[in-house]
Amino acid sequence: MSFRLTEERILSEMAAVAKExxxxxxxxPAEMLPWAGAATCFYVHESPDGQEAGCYIGTVLHRLGVPxxxxxxxETYSAGEVLNSLRIPGLTYETYTLIRTVQALQDEGENWGEAYRIAAGKLAG
Structure with missing residues (x-):
């Protein structure tokens, strides 16, 4: 599978999601946890009304056109594994690390603004 994702678009959308x-x-969602095993994050949430993007990276990727x-x-794959499966051309190690770090911080309970700020600060510093 391949989508028209670029590093520039991903970075822009990550910043936009954190700002918004x-x-x-x-x-x-509590009803999703019993089948999740070790997963604490879901890219897609199920509800009686249908589906919607769930976690930070799921939200970013869906807003960029990933169905x-x-x-x-x-589901149950790490953000890094998802990126690998999407085969995004030209994705640098720094952006890959930013995505994985934001997702990990989110999974540890950081709000999305702080997760992005901390991860971006680690790369800049």
């Missing part, structure tokens, strides 16, 4: 939802703290059905197939 700085105080959001990710919580996995929810594709993200759903990636």
């Amino acid at each position: 939802h700085p105080d959001k703290i990710y919580r996995a 929810l059905e594709v993200l759903k197939e990636q």
Whole structure:
């Protein structure tokens, strides 16, 4: 599978999501946890009304055009594994690290604004 994702678009969307939802703290839906095993984050959330993007990286990728059905197939895989499966050309190690770090911080309970700020600061510093 391949999508028209670029590093520039991903970085721009990551910043936009952090700016639009700085105080959001990710919580996995309770009804999804029993089947998740070790997963604490879901790229897609199920509800009686349908599906929607869930975690930070799921939100970013969906806003960039990755269908929810594709993200759903990636449940239980790390953000790094999802990036590898999407075969994004030209993705630098720094951006790959930023994505993985933001996702890890989110999974540890940081709000999206802080997760992005901390991860971006680590790369800059």
